[in-house]
Amino acid sequence: MTKTEVNEMSKIQLGDYIVIQRQKYTKLQKFGNLDTTSMLGKEQLELRGLLDQPYSATFKMCPKETTPSKQRGQRNLRLHTLELCNELEMRDIRDRLGISASGADNRDIIDDGDSQALRPQDIEDLREQHSESTKIIEKIVENSKTFHAKTEYSQEKYLRKKEKKYFEFVQIHRPTLRLITEIYYRQDADKVMGMRMDTLSQLISYSGVSAFGNYLMYESGTNGLLPASFLNSMGAGTEATLVHMHPGNVPQKQAMLALNLPHEQLQRCISVNLYSVLREYYQGEGQESTEVATEPSTPLEEIEPSSKKQKLNDDDAAPTTTSSTSSDSNGENNTSPLESSVNIPVQAQKWQVENRRACELMRAKFDGLVIAAKEHPSNIVQALLPFVKSSRPIVVYSQSKEVLMDLHVELKSSSNATNLHLTSNWLRYYQILPNRTHPEVNMNGNSGYLLTGYTIG
Amino acid sequence: MSFLKPKEVIEEGDTVTLYLTVNSMHAIEATPTIVNKKGETIEYIFQTSYGALKVRNLIGVTYGSRVELSKGWAYVLQPNPELWTQTLPHRTQIIYTPDISMILFQLEVRPGSVIVESGTGSGSLSHYFLRAIKPYGHLHTFDFHEARVQQAREEFERHGLGDFVTVYHRDVCQLGFSNELEGKADAVFLDLPAPQLAVPFAAKTLKTEGGRFCSFSPCIEQSQRCCIALQEHGFTEIRSMEILQQEHVVKTRTLPVLDLEFLKHKKPSSQKLNESSTNESNETADTVKTPKETKKVLTSSAPPTLPGHTGYLTFATLPPAFVR
Numbered sequence A: 001m002t003k004t005e006v007n008e009m010s011k012i013q014l015g016d017y018i019v020i021q022r023q024k025y026t027k028l029q030k031f032g033n034l035d036t037t038s039m040l041g042k043e044q045l046e047l048r049g050l051l052d053q054p055y056s057a058t059f060k061m062c063p064k065e066t067t068p069s070k071q072r073g074q075r076n077l078r079l080h081t082l083e084l085c086n087e088l089e090m091r092d093i094r095d096r097l098g099i100s101a102s103g104a105d106n107r108d109i110i111d112d113g114d115s116q117a118l119r120p121q122d123i124e125d126l127r128e129q130h131s132e133s134t135k136i137i138e139k140i141v142e143n144s145k146t147f148h149a150k151t152e153y154s155q156e157k158y159l160r161k162k163e164k165k166y167f168e169f170v171q172i173h174r175p176t177l178r179l180i181t182e183i184y185y186r187q188d189a190d191k192v193m194g195m196r197m198d199t200l201s202q203l204i205s206y207s208g209v210s211a212f213g214n215y216l217m218y219e220s221g222t223n224g225l226l227p228a229s230f231l232n233s234m235g236a237g238t239e240a241t242l243v244h245m246h247p248g249n250v251p252q253k254q255a256m257l258a259l260n261l262p263h264e265q266l267q268r269c270i271s272v273n274l275y276s277v278l279r280e281y282y283q284g285e286g287q288e289s290t291e292v293a294t295e296p297s298t299p300l301e302e303i304e305p306s307s308k309k310q311k312l313n314d315d316d317a318a319p320t321t322t323s324s325t326s327s328d329s330n331g332e333n334n335t336s337p338l339e340s341s342v343n344i345p346v347q348a349q350k351w352q353v354e355n356r357r358a359c360e361l362m363r364a365k366f367d368g369l370v371i372a373a374k375e376h377p378s379n380i381v382q383a384l385l386p387f388v389k390s391s392r393p394i395v396v397y398s399q400s401k402e403v404l405m406d407l408h409v410e411l412k413s414s415s416n417a418t419n420l421h422l423t424s425n426w427l428r429y430y431q432i433l434p435n436r437t438h439p440e441v442n443m444n445g446n447s448g449y450l451l452t453g454y455t456i457g
Numbered sequence B: 001m002s003f004l005k006p007k008e009v010i011e012e013g014d015t016v017t018l019y020l021t022v023n024s025m026h027a028i029e030a031t032p033t034i035v036n037k038k039g040e041t042i043e044y045i046f047q048t049s050y051g052a053l054k055v056r057n058l059i060g061v062t063y064g065s066r067v068e069l070s071k072g073w074a075y076v077l078q079p080n081p082e083l084w085t086q087t088l089p090h091r092t093q094i095i096y097t098p099d100i101s102m103i104l105f106q107l108e109v110r111p112g113s114v115i116v117e118s119g120t121g122s123g124s125l126s127h128y129f130l131r132a133i134k135p136y137g138h139l140h141t142f143d144f145h146e147a148r149v150q151q152a153r154e155e156f157e158r159h160g161l162g163d164f165v166t167v168y169h170r171d172v173c174q175l176g177f178s179n180e181l182e183g184k185a186d187a188v189f190l191d192l193p194a195p196q197l198a199v200p201f202a203a204k205t206l207k208t209e210g211g212r213f214c215s216f217s218p219c220i221e222q223s224q225r226c227c228i229a230l231q232e233h234g235f236t237e238i239r240s241m242e243i244l245q246q247e248h249v250v251k252t253r254t255l256p257v258l259d260l261e262f263l264k265h266k267k268p269s270s271q272k273l274n275e276s277s278t279n280e281s282n283e284t285a286d287t288v289k290t291p292k293e294t295k296k297v298l299t300s301s302a303p304p305t306l307p308g309h310t311g312y313l314t315f316a317t318l319p320p321a322f323v324r
Ligand SMILES: C[S@@+](CC[C@H](N)C(=O)[O-])C[C@H]1O[C@@H](n2cnc3c(N)ncnc32)[C@H](O)[C@@H]1O
Pocket: B092, B093, B094, B095, B118, B119, B120, B121, B122, B123, B124, B125, B126, B142, B143, B144, B145, B148, B170, B171, B172, B173, B174, B191, B192, B193
């Protein structure tokens, strides 16, 4: 890659997916056009100011003139522009407030619910007057009767809480698999089948996916996270391919698109409908056009739940994406085999080309099989195992252990696979601070389960 | 040469995973002869708990096949980092798949990444890095133990990975990662007793557009010192965690089912008052004789021993130079 290319790549461009970070909160957003806005809690951000600015930079949320006709009830929604800020503006909030004289313990604190002299309305008005969170927090601290009686520890906690609410800086990152996984899991773990980062990381390892080889995947709804993980590990400009089977008319692709990968790399993920491609493989081409439309109705339902609650792209004005998000919300599922076969009957449609490519790879067989199904995986495994070469990894993910226990028994007695392991994970975060190191108070108890093994014979 | 890419047939010189049972695997080199202690070239016979294997016979066999041992059989699998980690010759403590997977994920390693690692140790983690960065990336791995450096170098070469890795003999806590590597790395990984001493060098070796950092430490004090150093050297997003993978042993159990209902009612025959005592003893004899009802249940349980601790993983980001 040339130097200029690298520089171009580190600048925020129209069409990019971006990650907006405000303190610990992160959000995935498509920067579709100059009028794109993004909601952060009650704040609405105009993204136009990001264009051509470098990734990893910090921007200040500057309140925009509010329209005079503004009603009292609408006060909650605030519009901001984003301005690149220098790092001096980012000094430690504690220094800027110059807090000292903290109590040794909290014996003098009486929480009578009345320790803050400012009324909520006063704080609202403050926000109208000052854009800087530090100013607002300063005022809140001044008016807190208990702040100076708090221990340093609780002062910090109090400040952090206030800061979180009024913090006016955001950072823009280039989306990476790590950031996307975190965002998806936090926003709605169900939409990625509860696939936690540790389990996903192991699924990637056990599958053996790399820049070499052809991989087979069945996935019924991870918002594109699973195929995105594979593309990420397959790399740009390599020979690896992925056949991505899904149960719907349109594959969920958002996570894949969010990685802003080169076209060549995206092309090596061949997304096909499970029924359609298996029928073509066994019965040959031509069976398709009439029958695809009559696929079981479940597939459609599989797509919808994940898009209805989809909030990632709120203001995504670009209908060109094939992500489930935009297609469903606009009711334009027109890439579905049925409709497109009506509209463009002559040329081979994309899905037909993809089916053909997939069948070719199925005949040559794959170097690994990964399944993350909402359905019972037994029949899927049975149907797809014949397409996997010998001595290759199999990984099946499920949210419940019992499902994989069944499969474990079946695979063991079938003698198609060996070295079978059923695992789950335990993940604990730590606060590491001088004299205050301890595991974080909350843990997430649901890692999901993996059944791994190797094909034999 | 069997680590480069997926392949189908065992060739001479391949490292092969010999799979006996879930708890018994070996890594062996497919070579017809070996040199014994007396310096003589002899037929390579590999001994397992299921008897001997004439290694010569493996050459030309398809990976995944069943091979005969003198007292049983085994499967031959193409090795990969997961299988290698379970069979490699331990020269040091090593890191295992669950921690390693998180390390790769958090360090955002992908084909083309340039990775700096220390110490090399037994090369368990290195093999995963190499799989992930091929064919365009490079692994620079450092250890101050000369013999380990040499062994690692030879191993990577034998595994067909030599082109993607450079092994350095160097004390990274004192000398860092060399001037040539300044500003070259996408990610730095440390598994050292004193990671905090290498943190300043890590900051130097990461690219100007920034990068990711990880340190693995068995002891929390090491992580603490590391976190302080990271903060001092401009790292952000400092996050520490611990991962334990749990195995669930799946078994079908056959459990006897007790019939306790009949105890509530007298048997019709026992309703005759004067015979009651004899009947009762008959009854017990009856139930013992009739085949007991059983139920098959699919169960999962934790293995009797499982890892309780491996290490603390600390991750951090070095922001691009313009915002440091
Ligand atoms: C626990 S081992 C690493 C194991 C490795 N991560 C693996 O998975 O196989 C630690 C290694 O660090 C090396 N080491 C310790 N201090 C070092 C230093 N200051 N510079 C370079 N290597 C060092 C040791 O020689 C040892 O081989």
